[in-house]
Every structure is written in C-alpha cells, then in structure tokens.
Amino acid sequence: MNRIGLCGYGTVGQSLLKLIKNTDNTIPSNISDKFIVSMIADRSIAKKKYDKSITVTDNVMDLAKSEEIDIIVELIGGTDVAYDVVITAIKNQKHIITANKALIAEFGDEIFELAAKNNVFVGFEASVAGAIPIINTLTNNFANEQIKSIIGIINGTCNFILEQMSSSNLSFNDALQKAKQLGYAEADPSFDINGTDAAHKISILASIAYKIKSPLKNVTIEGIEKITSMDIKYSRELGYMIKHVGITNISDQGIECRTHPVLVSSNNILSNVNGVMNAVMLTGDNFGTSMLYGHGAGGDATASAVLADIAQAINIPDKLKITNNHRDSLSLNSLDIIDNDCLENPYYLRIYAEDVSGVMAEITNILAKEKISIEAVTQHEPADTDSLIPIVMITDTVNTKSIDNVIKKIEKLPHVKDDVFKIRVLKINE
Amino acid sequence: MNRIGLCGYGTVGQSLLKLIKNTDNTIPSNISDKFIVSMIADRSIAKKKYDKSITVTDNVMDLAKSEEIDIIVELIGGTDVAYDVVITAIKNQKHIITANKALIAEFGDEIFELAAKNNVFVGFEASVAGAIPIINTLTNNFANEQIKSIIGIINGTCNFILEQMSSSNLSFNDALQKAKQLGYAEADPSFDINGTDAAHKISILASIAYKIKSPLKNVTIEGIEKITSMDIKYSRELGYMIKHVGITNISDQGIECRTHPVLVSSNNILSNVNGVMNAVMLTGDNFGTSMLYGHGAGGDATASAVLADIAQAINIPDKLKITNNHRDSLSLNSLDIIDNDCLENPYYLRIYAEDVSGVMAEITNILAKEKISIEAVTQHEPADTDSLIPIVMITDTVNTKSIDNVIKKIEKLPHVKDDVFKIRVLKINE
Numbered sequence: 001m002n003r004i005g006l007c008g009y010g011t012v013g014q015s016l017l018k019l020i021k022n023t024d025n026t027i028p029s030n031i032s033d034k035f036i037v038s039m040i041a042d043r044s045i046a047k048k049k050y051d052k053s054i055t056v057t058d059n060v061m062d063l064a065k066s067e068e069i070d071i072i073v074e075l076i077g078g079t080d081v082a083y084d085v086v087i088t089a090i091k092n093q094k095h096i097i098t099a100n101k102a103l104i105a106e107f108g109d110e111i112f113e114l115a116a117k118n119n120v121f122v123g124f125e126a127s128v129a130g131a132i133p134i135i136n137t138l139t140n141n142f143a144n145e146q147i148k149s150i151i152g153i154i155n156g157t158c159n160f161i162l163e164q165m166s167s168s169n170l171s172f173n174d175a176l177q178k179a180k181q182l183g184y185a186e187a188d189p190s191f192d193i194n195g196t197d198a199a200h201k202i203s204i205l206a207s208i209a210y211k212i213k214s215p216l217k218n219v220t221i222e223g224i225e226k227i228t229s230m231d232i233k234y235s236r237e238l239g240y241m242i243k244h245v246g247i248t249n250i251s252d253q254g255i256e257c258r259t260h261p262v263l264v265s266s267n268n269i270l271s272n273v274n275g276v277m278n279a280v281m282l283t284g285d286n287f288g289t290s291m292l293y294g295h296g297a298g299g300d301a302t303a304s305a306v307l308a309d310i311a312q313a314i315n316i317p318d319k320l321k322i323t324n325n326h327r328d329s330l331s332l333n334s335l336d337i338i339d340n341d342c343l344e345n346p347y348y349l350r351i352y353a354e355d356v357s358g359v360m361a362e363i364t365n366i367l368a369k370e371k372i373s374i375e376a377v378t379q380h381e382p383a384d385t386d387s388l389i390p391i392v393m394i395t396d397t398v399n400t401k402s403i404d405n406v407i408k409k410i411e412k413l414p415h416v417k418d419d420v421f422k423i424r425v426l427k428i429n430e
Numbered sequence: 431m432n433r434i435g436l437c438g439y440g441t442v443g444q445s446l447l448k449l450i451k452n453t454d455n456t457i458p459s460n461i462s463d464k465f466i467v468s469m470i471a472d473r474s475i476a477k478k479k480y481d482k483s484i485t486v487t488d489n490v491m492d493l494a495k496s497e498e499i500d501i502i503v504e505l506i507g508g509t510d511v512a513y514d515v516v517i518t519a520i521k522n523q524k525h526i527i528t529a530n531k532a533l534i535a536e537f538g539d540e541i542f543e544l545a546a547k548n549n550v551f552v553g554f555e556a557s558v559a560g561a562i563p564i565i566n567t568l569t570n571n572f573a574n575e576q577i578k579s580i581i582g583i584i585n586g587t588c589n590f591i592l593e594q595m596s597s598s599n600l601s602f603n604d605a606l607q608k609a610k611q612l613g614y615a616e617a618d619p620s621f622d623i624n625g626t627d628a629a630h631k632i633s634i635l636a637s638i639a640y641k642i643k644s645p646l647k648n649v650t651i652e653g654i655e656k657i658t659s660m661d662i663k664y665s666r667e668l669g670y671m672i673k674h675v676g677i678t679n680i681s682d683q684g685i686e687c688r689t690h691p692v693l694v695s696s697n698n699i700l701s702n703v704n705g706v707m708n709a710v711m712l713t714g715d716n717f718g719t720s721m722l723y724g725h726g727a728g729g730d731a732t733a734s735a736v737l738a739d740i741a742q743a744i745n746i747p748d749k750l751k752i753t754n755n756h757r758d759s760l761s762l763n764s765l766d767i768i769d770n771d772c773l774e775n776p777y778y779l780r781i782y783a784e785d786v787s788g789v790m791a792e793i794t795n796i797l798a799k800e801k802i803s804i805e806a807v808t809q810h811e812p813a814d815t816d817s818l819i820p821i822v823m824i825t826d827t828v829n830t831k832s833i834d835n836v837i838k839k840i841e842k843l844p845h846v847k848d849d850v851f852k853i854r855v856l857k858i859n860e
Contacts, residue, residue, distance in 0.1 A: 015716070137566075290722070291724065293699065
C-alpha cells in the first residue's frame with residue numbers, strides 16, 4: 001500500500017480526491033499496487049471540507065517528515081514553502097509529484113540531483129500544459145528522437161486575452177477584465193501576461209528535450225501587455241494571428257529558449273488554438289511534426305495529470321529510472337543558450353507617422369541600407385481623429401540586434417511619432 | 431541483451447534499422463537493457479541491402495521459432511503470414527511489436543489472450559496514427575479517465591484527397607491520382623478510401639478506451655468515393671470542411687463505433703488538419719478535450735513508434751502488465767455497439783432537382799412531416815449546361831433510419847433527379 005500525503009488542499013487537491021474516489025473501480029487495473037491518500041496538510045484546513053477518515057494537519061512539514069507517507073503530492077505552489085517541503089520529503093525518501101512549474105524551472109537541477117541520491121521518483125507532468133501528456137511523450141515516446149524544436153502555446157491566460165482581442169475586438173484591458181471575471185486570470189495576472197509563467201514551462205521542456213540544466217536565467221522573455229487591437233487587426237489582414245508562445249530549438253549554433261508573442265500564419269494549425277487551450281508542437285528527426293493539444297489548467301485537468309504521475313511513481317520498476325536518467329543526462333548537452341541579440345526572426349513592425357509625403361520612402365530607405373527586405377507592407381487610414389497614420393510591415397529574417405538598431409533609426413525620423421512596436425513572426429520551419 | 435528479430439524488411443524496417451543506428455548514443459539512457467537487431471526475415475531479402483553482420487533468412491517462421499530471438503518486430507502486414515508469425519512467436523514466448531492494424535483489429539482478442547497466457551508483451555503503438563503516441567496516452571496518461579469520445583482523422587490518404595479537392599478544386603479521381611503520384615495512396619487504394627483502414631484503427635481505439643473486445647464487425651463503415659467537388663464547395667459555403675473520421679463514444683445507450691465522412695465546422699481545430707496529417711481528439715471526464723496531431727504514416731514516423739514500443743517491451747517490469755490488463759479488462763464493458771440505424775447526427779443533404787417552381791416546398795414539406803428541422807439551406811445555380819439545380823441543406827439531429835426514410839420519399843418526388851446524397855455533420859460535443 002502506497003500512502004500519499006497531499007500538501008495543499010485547494011482546487012487541484014480537491015479535484016484529485018474526487019477523481020481518485022470516482023475512478024476507484026478502474027484504477028487498480030493499470031496501477032501495480034494499491035494506494036491511499038492518508039494525510040492532507042493545508043494551512044487553512046480547519047475551514048475546509050474533507051473526508052474525516054483522512055488525517056489532517058495545518059503544517060505541511062509534518063507530512064514531509066512523516067514515516068507514514070511514501071509519496072508527497074505538492075500542490076502548494078510558489079517556491080518558498082513548496083521548496084522546503086519537497087527538499088525535506090526527498091531527504092526522507094519520499095517520492096514527489098508536483099504541479100509546480102516555478103519550483104521545477106528554478107530548482108529542478110537541485111531537486112533531480114537530490115532525488116537521484118535518495119532513490120526517489122519526481123513526477124512533474126502537471127507542471128507544463130496541464131492535462132497534455134507532454135512530459136511523458138518527451139521522456140518516453142519520443143525519448144529516442146533528436147527533438148529539433150518545440151513551439152508551445154503554454155499560457156492559457158495570454159491565449160484567451162489575445163483571442164478575445166481578435167474575435168470580440170476588445171482592448172487589452174477589457175480582455176484582461178473578462179479573463180478575470182471568468183477565472184482565467186488571477187487577481188494579480190502579472191506572471192501570466194508578462195511571460196514569466198511561459199518562461200518556466202519552456203525552460204522545463206528545453207531541459208528535457210536537450211538534456212540540459214534549466215535554462216531559465218537565459219530565457220528571452222516578453223509578454224503581451226503592449227499588443228493593441230490594431231496589431232491584431234493589421235496582422236489578420238496580412239494573414240496572421242498573434243499568439244504568445246514558448247519556443248526552444250537546437251542547431252549547430254546552440255540552443256534557443258524564449259517566450260514572446262509571435263505572428264502565426266493562419267494556415268498553421270497553431271493559429272487555431274483558441275480560448276484557454278494549450279498546444280505544444282514538436283518537430284523531430286523521425287516522427288516529423290506532432291502537436292499535443294488540450295486544457296492547460298483547471299482543477300480537474302491538472303488533477304488528471306497528477307494521478308497519471310502517481311501511477312507512474314507506483315508502476316515504475318525501481319521507481320527512479322526516469323529521474324536518474326534525467327539527472328544523469330543534465331550535462332549531456334554542452335551547447336550554450338543563444339543570446340537574445342543573435343536570435344533570428346522575421347518581424348512585424350508597427351510605425352505611427354505623420355501623414356506627409358515621403359515618410360514611407362524614408363522608412364524603407366533605412367531598411368534597404370541595412371539590407372533588410374520587406375515581405376509585406378500596408379499603410380492604413382488614421383485610427384481616430386489624430387492625424388497619425390499607422391504603417392505596418394513584415395520584414396525578412398533578421399537578428400534582434402539588427403532590428404533594434406533599425407528601429408532606433410526609424411524612431412529618429414522627424415515624421416515618425418511614438419515608439420515603433422515589433423513582434424516576431426513565426427518561421428515556417430521553426 | 432534483448433535480441434530482436436525483424437520480420438519484413440520494407441520501408442519501415444529499413445527506417446527502423448537506420449533509426450537504431452543513428453540514435454545509438456542516446457538509447458541506453460532511457461532503455462533499461464541493451465538490445466540488438468540480430469535477425470531479419472524477408473522473402474526477398476536476397477535482393478535487398480542489409481548489414482552483413484545480421485543473420486538473414488527468407489522464411490519469417492524461422493524467426494518466430496528461433497531460440498536466439500526475444501522480441502519479434504512484425505512489419506509484414508496483412509493477416510495471413512503475419513498472423514501465423516505472431517501466434518507462433520507468442521507460443522514461443524517472444525514479445526511482439528507490430529505496426530499491423532488489420533491484425534490487431536481482426537485478431538487482437540485472440541492475440542492478447544494468448545500473450546497473457548505466455549507472459550509476453552504486445553506493443554502496437556505504430557498500428558494507429560503512426561508516430562502519434564495515442565496508444566500510450568490512452569493506456570498510461572489517460573488510463574484513469576472515463577473516455578467519453580474519440581474522433582480521429584486517422585487515414586492520411588482520405589485526408590489528402592479531401593484537402594486537394596478543397597484547396598486545389600480537384601475532382602475525386604484527379605486528387606486520387608495526385609495522391610498515388612506522391613506515394614500517399616497505394617496502387618490499389620480501396621482499403622484507404624472505402625474506410626476499411628480507418629475502421630481497423632477506430633476499432634483498436636474503442637477496444638482500449640472502453641475495455642471491450644474488438645468491435646470491428648459492428649463498425650459502421652463509409653468511404654469518401656461518392657464525395658464530389660460540389661459537396662466540398664457547398665459545405666465550405668455553409669462554414670464546414672469535409673473530413674473522413676473514425677468516431678467512438680459511450681453513453682447509457684451503448685457504444686458507438688463508426689467511420690465515415692463528416693462536415694466539420696471551420697471553427698473546430700480538426701478542420702485545420704490538412705494534407706496527410708492525422709489527429710485524434712479525445713474527450714474525458716477530467717482532462718476535458720485533448721488532441722494529438724502528427725504524421726500517421728511514413729517509414730520514419732512508423733519506425734519511431736516501433737522503437738518506442740521496443741523500449742516499453744524492455745522497460746516494463748514484468749513485461750506483461752499492460753497486455754494482461756488489456757486482456758483481463760476486455761469483458762469489463764458489457765454495453766453493446768449501437769446499431770447504425772440508431773446513430774444520431776445532423777445531416778448534409780445534396781439534392782438535384784429540376785428548375786421548376788414548388789420543388790423546394792415539396793422537399794421541405796417531407797422534412798416537416800417527419801419533424802426534421804432544417805438548420806440551413808442553399809439553392810445553387812445549375813453546375814453546368816444541364817438544367818438540374820443543386821439544393822443543399824443541413825438538417826437537425828436525426829437517426830440514420832429516419833434520414834434514410836426521408837431520403838427515399840424525396841427521391842420519389844417527380845422533379846427530383848439522381849440519388850440524394852447525405853453526409854453526417856459532426857456535432858459539437860461529439
């Protein structure tokens with residue numbers, strides 16, 4: 001009998017207990033041994049409903065040290081208490097299942113190493129893209145593949161806001177308010193909309209795909225705060241949807257790892273990932289291109305992934321194979337994370353200029369001098385009563401340093417007003 | 431050391447050997463024991479190139495009986511020789527990896543039972559949707575879920591032909607010719623275009639999802655042969671794409687299992703699955719809706735799935751857990767497969783009528799009498815010089831028996847010419 005200690009009894013924890021109860025008849029057929037949630041720790045457990053047959057405590061460290069617990073399910077979140085619980089539990093030879101992307105992205109290297117020393121399993125399927133089995137697919141099905149690239153829509157809040165701005169023509173702020181009302185954005189949504197959350201997730205995926213230590217500190221991170229309804233509209237006219245993605249890929253030059261908005265061609269299946277849905281597109285040497293799509297958040301979806309990890313923790317023969325391998329291989333790849341300045345992409349540029357003759361020529365001359373081709377350009381009517389005209393263009397592939405250099409020059413033109421806004425365009429084979 | 435015997439050395443077999451050779455450095459980290467392809471059997475091996483260090487034979491039964499082989503990889507195809515090889519190999523205590531959907535769909539019940547008796551593993555990830563890890567996802571990640579429905583674009587040939595008819599305005603025959611030229615359709619493409627291949631695949635998925643014996647004999651099967659460019663055009667006008675899908679779902683009434691063309695709303699992500707790509711959409715109680723997308727065929731993609739199964743066969747602790755469970759649970763669900771007559775769907779109807787007044791009224795009166803609502807209707811200009819006008823309508827949800835009854839009545843109308851053609855419309859929550 002495997003005894004599970006549940007740390008954190010919020011939405012996901014409650015969904016997990018419900019799921020275990022509901023599927024009681026079917027679980028035994030695919031899990032090799034019995035298990036029970038025998039203890040729950042939550043600092044406000046006194047105020048919550050729980051099955052009185054389960055031992056409860058308001059001190060999570062009780063569980064991390066308890067001799068009555070074999071597997072810790074960490075659903076506390078954050079990296080303070082959760083870190084202490086996980087480290088202590090591992091030192092006490094407990095297997096760990098966590099949905100905590102910040103913890104794995106920031107402290108995964110230390111956690112995996114300690115887990116290997118203590119012969120315990122660490123499952124973190126729920127930490128990236130909720131119910132989408134991306135961790136299992138990378139560590140099992142595609143384990144023998146050279147993964148060339150991963151592109152993921154991995155933040156449901158961003159995806160919902162961008163889609164609302166597109167489908168309902170809402171401003172960024174109105175779309176954010178709607179997301180809050182529907183429970184798709186937290187009271188303080190900063191980590192979702194500024195890219196931090198997606199950076200945690202793409203770091204975890206890069207670490208598995210390329211067998212490297214967590215690249216979090218070197219990830220290029222941009223959010224969606226500066227995107228306007230105009231950008232969405234102009235992009236659509238040019239045949240693109242704006243999506244916030246995490247990208248990691250490998251080449252002889254090194255490993256790219258970044259998260260930012262991109263223009264995705266309407267022909268690309270990623271452009272059809274709407275609402276709060278997540279999707280992760282993988283390209284590999286043999287399997288070609290695959291995409292996994294599903295709910296990235298929510299109590300039930302996350303609990304489903306946690307339960308799949310519990311099954312793994314119980315089923316895996318010596319219970320440490322995957323963890324060990326992950327840890328052992330963390331130094332396999334010695335390629336560096338490519339610096340932001342060197343990342344290459346086509347760009348969408350949105351420029352506001354006074355409606356005077358010659359301004360388009362001045363802008364295109366700057367680009368021509370820097371040998372940057374223009375793939376598409378549109379000049380629009382002024383958006384409102386002010387007389388500035390929006391000029392939108394898609395450039396050829398260019399590195400960050402060059403585009404920033406060109407933007408500075410364009411911004412210095414006398415008839416160009418406001419900052420020039422740039423968004424990367426997803427390359428077809430990225 | 432696990433010794434593998436490769437039966438059938440065609441495209442997939444050759445890709446597999448190349449893949450194993452290329453990934454030689456990375457495989458050991460995620461497979462718990464060493465393995466080697468030690469024998470190849472192929473009836474025309476004499477004409478093929480192979481690594482001379484590998485023992486070869488033109489008699490596949492040599493491998494099935496050999497004491498020098500632990501795992502048989504069956505890539506022969508069909509159900510004659512492949513059946514004999516697999517049954518003999520299992521009786522000789524060899525694990526089986528197969529990409530053969532016909533074999534698993536038609537003889538899976540017998541194979542799994544025999545495998546359980548002989549303590550061997552049967553891996554068949556490659557039999558459905560190539561490199562898409564749908565079998566692993568169902569048997570592991572979503573094992574503790576009640577799967578409500580599966581909708582899959584699981585025949586790349588059909589999907590390519592339908593997309594060509596749509597994007598390039600080709601006739602069915604021209605699109606089929608193009609598919610043959612590009613190697614996406616076989617010389618005799620019957621099994622792909624008449625739905626047999628998709629029926630095999632959806633039977634396998636239904637069997638796993640609902641823990642039932644293979645429902646193949648009760649699957650409703652329709653192909654794409656009768657779909658015209660006109661149907662594609664009219665559907666698109668109404669906001670739909672035509673896709674060939676396999677569908678299985680469960681309700682209190684029983685289990686549905688069927689494969690046929692459907693109209694898919696352009697808002698549904700399935701409508702964006704183009705070319706020869708496959709996609710399987712799953713709905714479950716907790717994870718919500720997920721979709722797995724990728725290459726459904728091709729030597730490298732299939733070999734990738736075969737290698738993932740080899741890893742499973744070697745890694746799985748007692749090497750029979752999954753097989754055993756699958757077998758043990760085959761009688762778990764006693765629900766019947768719902769008869770075709772009782773399947774309920776909205777329908778697309780295409781009717782050719784003479785251009786005389788009152789014909790639309792006659793048709794809509796028949797539908798009204800049978801209490802079938804019309805969701806949309808369009809009347810078109812005659813397609814060419816003949817004077818028949820095409821009338822296209824989308825009905826409310828109705829069962830097969832009722833729609834066939836109505837169609838018979840419409841066909842008897844004096845001004846209606848040709849047969850009435852029907853295509854199901856995919857329900858949103860199907």
